[in-house]
Amino acid sequence: MTFINYASREINCKIVYYGPGLCGKTTNLQYIYDSTAAQAKGKLISLATEADRTLFFDFMPLELGTVRGFKTRFHLYTVPGQVFYEASRKLILKGVDGVVFVADSQEERMDANIESLYNLEENLRAYGYELMKLPYVLQLNKRDLPNVIPSEELTAELQRKGEPVIEAVAATGAGVFDTLKAVAKQVLTELRKS
Amino acid sequence: MANTSIVLQESRYHQIKAMLARLRLDSAARLVVLVDKDGQQIAVHGELGDLDTTSLASLAAGNVAATGGMAKLIGENEFPTLSHEGEKESIHISVIGRVLLLVVFDDRSSLGLVKLRSKQLSHELAKAFIEIEKESASAGANSALGFTEITDEEIDSLFSPA
Numbered sequence: 001m002t003f004i005n006y007a008s009r010e011i012n013c014k015i016v017y018y019g020p021g022l023c024g025k026t027t028n029l030q031y032i033y034d035s036t037a038a039q040a041k042g043k044l045i046s047l048a049t050e051a052d053r054t055l056f057f058d059f060m061p062l063e064l065g066t067v068r069g070f071k072t073r074f075h076l077y078t079v080p081g082q083v084f085y086e087a088s089r090k091l092i093l094k095g096v097d098g099v100v101f102v103a104d105s106q107e108e109r110m111d112a113n114i115e116s117l118y119n120l121e122e123n124l125r126a127y128g129y130e131l132m133k134l135p136y137v138l139q140l141n142k143r144d145l146p147n148v149i150p151s152e153e154l155t156a157e158l159q160r161k162g163e164p165v166i167e168a169v170a171a172t173g174a175g176v177f178d179t180l181k182a183v184a185k186q187v188l189t190e191l192r193k194s
Numbered sequence: 195m196a197n198t199s200i201v202l203q204e205s206r207y208h209q210i211k212a213m214l215a216r217l218r219l220d221s222a223a224r225l226v227v228l229v230d231k232d233g234q235q236i237a238v239h240g241e242l243g244d245l246d247t248t249s250l251a252s253l254a255a256g257n258v259a260a261t262g263g264m265a266k267l268i269g270e271n272e273f274p275t276l277s278h279e280g281e282k283e284s285i286h287i288s289v290i291g292r293v294l295l296l297v298v299f300d301d302r303s304s305l306g307l308v309k310l311r312s313k314q315l316s317h318e319l320a321k322a323f324i325e326i327e328k329e330s331a332s333a334g335a336n337s338a339l340g341f342t343e344i345t346d347e348e349i350d351s352l353f354s355p356a
Contacts, residue, residue: 001199001200001230001232002199002200003199003200003202003230003232003234003236004199004200004201004202005202005207005236006201006202006203006204006207007202007203007204007207007208008207012234014232014233014234042246042248042249043246043248043249045249045252045253047256056256056260057256059233059249059252059253061248061252064352064353065351065352067341067344067348067349067352068341068344068348072352075233075234075252087263088260088263091256091259091260091262091263092256092259094231094232094259095230095231095232095233177353181353184352184353185349185350185353188344188349188352189349191341192341192342192344
């Protein structure tokens with residue numbers, strides 16, 4: 001849900017990184033945080049377990065620049081990927097403007113990808129959203145690992161509506177900003193339509 | 195999208211800021227923040243210092259969302275207020291429709307006073323937000339903003355440094 005403040009001349013949008021456990025959602029945010037100038041970002045908040053697994057969410061505000069005199073601020077969130085955090089995962093989707101689905105390209109994680117994508121569609125529906133109508137990007141992460149499924153095969157299995165598909169290695173940053181750009185652009189384009 | 199965007203006109207923003215200022219004074223609080231339930235800060239008034247109110251807003255929304263989830267599990271709709279008492283600083287949060295009123299206070303005030311003053315303001319705030327929602331839905335706000343004419347090049351230019 002976009003928040004437009006005329007007094008501070010700001011547009012605020014919410015983007016959520018979704019995907020199965022250990023697919024690299026937090027790594028995406030960490031890379032964005034590490035590579036962004038201090039004046040363009042706020043703190044990176046991580047509500048994680050002692051073992052560094054996301055417990056509730058990660059959050060960082062990011063300022064992209066000015067459009068028509070309005071600062072565009074994107075609030076980036078990740079959800080906890082582990083199956084048993086379902087209740088808290090669903091909460092993060094409330095008010096979302098755009099979603100990035102981070103798929104784990106490894107062969108043995110294919111079932112987890114499918115389950116998580118199904119779960120995303122279901123949770124969105126619970127809030128009255130339709131994945132088909134929402135700004136959305138599919139990121140194929142961990143492309144550097146040896147046991148990955150070919151991109152075409154993953155795309156055929158996971159792509160839902162012709163959304164942009166971006167290959168990534170979040171740990172090194174490959175594809176991370178392309179993903180963010182692809183989803184942010186859709187969110188802004190959506191604003192133009194409404 | 196399922197929810198209407200919030201569009202805050204300048205006059206409304208100043209009206210809300212004035213309400214927050216009054217609450218801060220009446221409750222002897224350090225800081226008052228108004229947050230959207232999705233975690234976006236709407237307005238703030240008080241002693242900010244180097245406090246990161248953007249993070250505070252996001253965490254407050256997460257907090258309310260989590261306790262709201264617990265409420266539903268035990269058969270309640272939501273918990274309308276939350277309080278966290280620390281050694282020196284405390285927080286009180288009131289859920290008012292789609293917004294959260296967050297008051298940060300120390301030993302210059304008390305939980306009872308903050309609760310009372312927050313409750314007194316909540317009706318006024320709720321009323322203002324009904325109006326804001328109406329304005330957001332009907333104003334054709336995005337066209338007023340000039341967003342309907344925005345070009346692909348303008349959107350692309352935001353990403354040129356990345």
